[in-house]
Amino acid sequence: xxxxxxxxxxxxxxxxxxxxxxxxxxxxxxxxxxxxxxxxxxxxxxxxxxxxxxxxxxxxxxxxxxxxxxxxxxxxxxxxxxxxxxxxxxxxxxxxxxxxxxxxxxxxxxxxxxxxxxxxxxxxxxxxxxxxxxxxxxxxxxxxxxxxxxxxxxxxxxxxxxxxxxxxxxxxxxxxxxxxxxxxxxxxxxxxxxxxxxxxxxxxxxxxxxxxxxxxxxxxxxxxxxxxxxxxxxxxxxxxxxxxxxxxxxxxxxxxxxxxxxxxxxxxxxxxxxxxxxxxxxxxxxxxxxxxxxxxxxxxxxxxxxxxxx
Amino acid sequence: xxxxxxxxxxxxxxxxxxxxxxxxxxxxxxxxxxxxxxxxxxxxxxxxxxxxxxxxxxxxxxxxxxxxxxxxxxxxxxxxxxxxxxxxxxxxxxxxxxxxxxxxxxxxxxxxxxxxxxxxxxxxxxxxxxxxxxxxxxxxxxxxxxxxxxxxxxxxxxxxxxxxxxxxxxxxxxxxxxxxxxxxxxxxxxxxxxxxxxxxxxxxxxxxxxxxxxxxxxxxxxxxxxxxxxxxxxxxxxxxxxxxxxxxxxxxxxxxxxxxxxxxxxxxxxxxxxxxxxxxxxxxxxxxxxxxxxxxxxxxxxxxxxxxxxxxxxxxxxxxxxxxxxxxxxxxxxxxxxxxxxxx
Amino acid sequence: xxxxxxxxxxxxxxxxxxxxxxxxxxxxxxxxxxxxxxxxxxxxxxxxxxxxxxxxxxxxxxxxxxxxxxxxxxxxxxxxxxxxxxxxxxxxxxxxxxxxxxxxxxxxxxxxxxxxxxxxxxxxxxxxxxxxxxxxxxxxxxxxxxxxxxxxxxxxxxxxxxxxxxxxxxxxxxxxxxxxxxxxxxxxxxxxxxxxxxxxxxxxxxxxxxxxxxxxxxxxxxxxxxxxxxxxxxxxxxxxxxxxxxxxxxxxxxxxxxxxxxxxxxxxxxxxxxxxxxxxxxxxxxxxxxxxxxxxxxxxxxxxxxxxxxxxxxxxxxxxxxx
Numbered sequence: 001x002x003x004x005x006x007x008x009x010x011x012x013x014x015x016x017x018x019x020x021x022x023x024x025x026x027x028x029x030x031x032x033x034x035x036x037x038x039x040x041x042x043x044x045x046x047x048x049x050x051x052x053x054x055x056x057x058x059x060x061x062x063x064x065x066x067x068x069x070x071x072x073x074x075x076x077x078x079x080x081x082x083x084x085x086x087x088x089x090x091x092x093x094x095x096x097x098x099x100x101x102x103x104x105x106x107x108x109x110x111x112x113x114x115x116x117x118x119x120x121x122x123x124x125x126x127x128x129x130x131x132x133x134x135x136x137x138x139x140x141x142x143x144x145x146x147x148x149x150x151x152x153x154x155x156x157x158x159x160x161x162x163x164x165x166x167x168x169x170x171x172x173x174x175x176x177x178x179x180x181x182x183x184x185x186x187x188x189x190x191x192x193x194x195x196x197x198x199x200x201x202x203x204x205x206x207x208x209x210x211x212x213x214x215x216x217x218x219x220x221x222x223x224x225x226x227x228x229x230x231x232x233x234x235x236x237x238x239x240x241x242x243x244x245x246x247x248x249x250x251x252x253x254x255x256x257x258x259x260x261x262x263x264x265x266x267x268x269x270x271x272x273x274x275x276x277x278x279x280x281x282x283x284x285x286x287x288x289x290x291x292x293x294x295x296x297x298x299x300x301x302x303x304x305x306x307x308x309x310x
Numbered sequence: 311x312x313x314x315x316x317x318x319x320x321x322x323x324x325x326x327x328x329x330x331x332x333x334x335x336x337x338x339x340x341x342x343x344x345x346x347x348x349x350x351x352x353x354x355x356x357x358x359x360x361x362x363x364x365x366x367x368x369x370x371x372x373x374x375x376x377x378x379x380x381x382x383x384x385x386x387x388x389x390x391x392x393x394x395x396x397x398x399x400x401x402x403x404x405x406x407x408x409x410x411x412x413x414x415x416x417x418x419x420x421x422x423x424x425x426x427x428x429x430x431x432x433x434x435x436x437x438x439x440x441x442x443x444x445x446x447x448x449x450x451x452x453x454x455x456x457x458x459x460x461x462x463x464x465x466x467x468x469x470x471x472x473x474x475x476x477x478x479x480x481x482x483x484x485x486x487x488x489x490x491x492x493x494x495x496x497x498x499x500x501x502x503x504x505x506x507x508x509x510x511x512x513x514x515x516x517x518x519x520x521x522x523x524x525x526x527x528x529x530x531x532x533x534x535x536x537x538x539x540x541x542x543x544x545x546x547x548x549x550x551x552x553x554x555x556x557x558x559x560x561x562x563x564x565x566x567x568x569x570x571x572x573x574x575x576x577x578x579x580x581x582x583x584x585x586x587x588x589x590x591x592x593x594x595x596x597x598x599x600x601x602x603x604x605x606x607x608x609x610x611x612x613x614x615x616x617x618x619x620x621x622x623x624x625x626x627x628x629x630x631x632x633x634x635x636x637x638x639x640x641x642x643x644x645x646x647x648x649x650x651x652x653x654x
Numbered sequence: 655x656x657x658x659x660x661x662x663x664x665x666x667x668x669x670x671x672x673x674x675x676x677x678x679x680x681x682x683x684x685x686x687x688x689x690x691x692x693x694x695x696x697x698x699x700x701x702x703x704x705x706x707x708x709x710x711x712x713x714x715x716x717x718x719x720x721x722x723x724x725x726x727x728x729x730x731x732x733x734x735x736x737x738x739x740x741x742x743x744x745x746x747x748x749x750x751x752x753x754x755x756x757x758x759x760x761x762x763x764x765x766x767x768x769x770x771x772x773x774x775x776x777x778x779x780x781x782x783x784x785x786x787x788x789x790x791x792x793x794x795x796x797x798x799x800x801x802x803x804x805x806x807x808x809x810x811x812x813x814x815x816x817x818x819x820x821x822x823x824x825x826x827x828x829x830x831x832x833x834x835x836x837x838x839x840x841x842x843x844x845x846x847x848x849x850x851x852x853x854x855x856x857x858x859x860x861x862x863x864x865x866x867x868x869x870x871x872x873x874x875x876x877x878x879x880x881x882x883x884x885x886x887x888x889x890x891x892x893x894x895x896x897x898x899x900x901x902x903x904x905x906x907x908x909x910x911x912x913x914x915x916x917x918x919x920x921x922x923x924x925x926x927x928x929x930x931x932x933x934x935x936x937x938x939x940x941x942x943x944x945x946x947x948x949x950x951x952x953x954x955x956x957x958x959x960x961x962x963x964x965x966x967x968x969x970x971x972x973x974x975x976x977x
Contacts, residue, residue, distance in 0.1 A: 197408040205423040219413040354840040493697040498911040499923035527913040564845040566870035568912040
């Protein structure tokens, strides 16, 4: 553990990126204590309130006999601390829940992206030149040349009942384009690596193709794979924010991107509702920055200069 | 008798229509398995020597011709036959660092083939084999096993690679510049280990190198390559002491012998002009740079002519009726064991 | 005896890493007379490449010249500031580096790279004069003037190395350090390049330090030879004397391990491994591998002294003398 921290000190990008991500995780899951989930839905409280603290409710905490009671009062007091929107949703509750939802979507997209990307990337790279490889490369080329976001919009809109799209469905939708780049990136790494003498040695030791992929190539590419995971998550999050921003998805759910939709719908800019605009944007920037920093940080591990002894 | 491993009229071309290189040009050579020889495949960079090694190991596919293992094309072998091929033919490569997977300890290089080829039935037995092999190359197991590649020196790593060959006792060992990235003081130890593999265990070795001094020391035969074609081939001793082909003369004359009493200045060699090599040009490949070039050289590729002392040179200067039919280069090498038997 | 063109006194260069101090050069004394070719031979881990960088004062963190003097033609290079040292480089002292492929700027034409160096030292020359100078320099290293208009990637390895030589001699320096100039070249090109360097040395009356690991190349090229091991000098003398009668065990074993026409089939290497420069053995650094090591060798660092005229050695076999 100690060596991990000393490494992180030398790699600030990774450190900060992980730190931001941990903070957001704490915010979205730990922060649930501070909210009443129902407050993230319409008509929970008064509309269009700038950030306010309900001091009366907070003062009553001491009077409550049970812990649950105290907690309820706390939640009441904090309900409008981020302000409310034009539908009377507590923005604190919305954003806490929304961040969690976005992270989940990102995780699904990341997992699928890296899962497919790894398998396809390794096998097409190792067996380069074969029919299998040609099919995979062509597919990847097609997906990457397509305007990805428009495709997502098309797919999302044609999904049975987009208005009731679940988190999982949204995650699956955005992963349609998330797998392509990791596949290509991993494939090119494998292409160069398979010419290396240690792979030749493995062949001379009668290791089979899949064995070589699993035991020789994959461990060396672990940092690269994790970096690709960070990139997939990033892609998934961006895709989902874009779709939600256009109002595609279940508009009642407190998705971060959906807040953007509502901002436009209710002309929050014209009405000067700065809190409604700033809060989700700040969280989104934090999330994306965190992911990018992790990706940068991992890039440094993934591409080390070979260190030889003096 | 069928050769263990054979190149049958193999040509390997790299590149595209207008920018291509003929790395190896119609090479036919068969490696017998009934007597232990060390043959050097020598040449400068671009000669095709490494390509030849890669073709023999099955890592490159020939553009034309066939690579045969016990008579069968190695790119068409079944699972069992492929396994047998890998068991019989092993290699030592040039770079002592690149042959190791940096993720694993160096033991891996030895333990994996032991496991895959079923050379030991228990972990203890496997360990014993590894230790014996390491001792055989002058390494102490307690100082080398259990370490990661970057924790050992280049010399130690290369010795482990040779120990691997010692352990596996293949029927043929192909070495590609095994000592060029190793310190001078260690070279002798490694070459001694290779020579011992050959003499004590009867393993034939193909020694690919650009260094004629070590080639002279360690091998019996030598094949000099230039741009993919054989210039001269035969017993290593006369070829280095008294090279006949102008290219060999140029090579040998450029060797910096570690003997101040034998300075370069004595060997007067005409330096060839720097000309870009033209793949499509007819005639001898060395003609554009040859100081002794004359009329027939430019017209057609010279075949290998047999010279009196058991060697062959691809040069019109030695034109005779004794053309070596390029079926198998190996045929022209006098068998050392037969020569010795005859001498008794 | 003339004044030496270069006098190195007790040079120490250490690299400070987490694990300790890597003593790459640990007390080297060396004199070089003008017009002499000196070879500095050593294996990997001997510190010879560090010597080259130290002389050019191009040692970077975490390396540091801990002490000693490098007196070039009367001036101690250690006393110069950055600007003065920059002036010394190329005009008095220049280097032909290892791996010419990497030291030429890939986006500049050859003649521009030559001109760059000259212009830095002499701003009075006109464009035409610079162009002419570059042309003459190229011809002196047996390249055609046409090469000047080419880019590095259009040249072969040997041509690139000769272009580097042209740059190195452009300001007519007194001393050239050639750090493994031919290690990446084929043997025929190697001879050509070395013979060009030889000719240049005579024509321009240069002093040359050739750094490398190839004893054969040293035997063919240098007048005097210094043998380096684990950061220290073991022996220094005329090349012929060294080969005929090596005074140090390391030199002796090194020469014996080299393949020559006469010793076919005889393989004698040096047992053991080079010590890590982080953890240098006490006493004589070579004692761990020397078959004649005595108790003194294990404890007392042998002095590097002149045993015969011009022939220096650090070895207790010739009498125990402490450094």
